[in-house]
Amino acid sequence: MQWHQVLAFVAAVTPLTLLPGTSFTLVTQQVIAGSRADGVRAALGSVCGLLVHATFAAVGLSALVMSSAQALTVVKVAGGVYLVWLGVTTWRSTHRGAEPATRRRRPRLPWSRLGGFGQGLFSNVLNPKAASVYLTLVPQFLTTDHAIAPQIAVLSLAHIAVALVWLLFWSSVVAAARTVIDTPRFRRGMSRVAGAVLIGLGIRTATAR
Incomplete structure (x- = not known):
């Protein structure tokens, strides 16, 4: 795997990660509710949940490619279509009225x-959105020239x-401010960025030769 592929993946996954x-x-x-240390522990637990999803994806996609190299292409195309759909729905969600945080x-x-x-x-192991990163986004950056895992x-x-x-970083910001900065404007802005990235990735997959 080339460094430019890793950097491209980082550029794609960053706005999705920043999305609240x-x-x-x-x-x-x-x-x-507690302290910054409690937030740090929650962050460490969350990234360990990503390791679980990555392990499942590595086992499943590796077995898929071993059975048929063309199967990865099918997974990529299906994932690309899904990414476009997810991007459009994410973007459209920014136009819906947001319920006040105090009433949620x-x-x-x-x-x-x-x-x-x-x-x-x-919470991350059971989060379908986290799983979708490894089932739809990650395959877009894999090649059959090297081992998948x-x-x-x-x-x-x-x-x-x-x-x-x-x-x-966010735990430090919240610890310093002690207020919730997750405003409707912030959520809308990040949703639009994430939606645009998802649509772009889906189109890239559909037009790739």
Whole structure:
């Protein structure tokens, strides 16, 4: 795998990582309810959850390519179509009215009584959005010229680095501010960036030779 492929993956996954989601919300909640250390533990648990998804993807995609090299092409095309659809729906969601944060009620999760690390781990392992990164985005950067598992390992380490840097930075910001900066404008802006990236990746896959 070439460095330019890794950098391209980092450029693609970064806006998706910055998009407020489960890990972002959990780290924010942990810092506000406890301390920055609690947020750090939640961040570490979240990136360990990414390792679980990467392992499953490495085993599944490696077996798929071993059975048929053309199968990876099918996975890429299907993933590209899905990425376009996901990008369009993500972009369209920015035009919907956002419910005020003070009125939102978050369901109590089964692992809510665990420590920050355990909450971060289980919330990400059971997060379908995190799984979709390895089922739709990662295959776009794989080649059949080399073993699949090492390529996924490199991409997952890059993803983990981006996620960990962002979550640690965010935990410091929240600890310093002690207020929730997750405003509707911020969410809309990040959703639009993520939607544009997803659509671009889907089109790239559809037009690639």
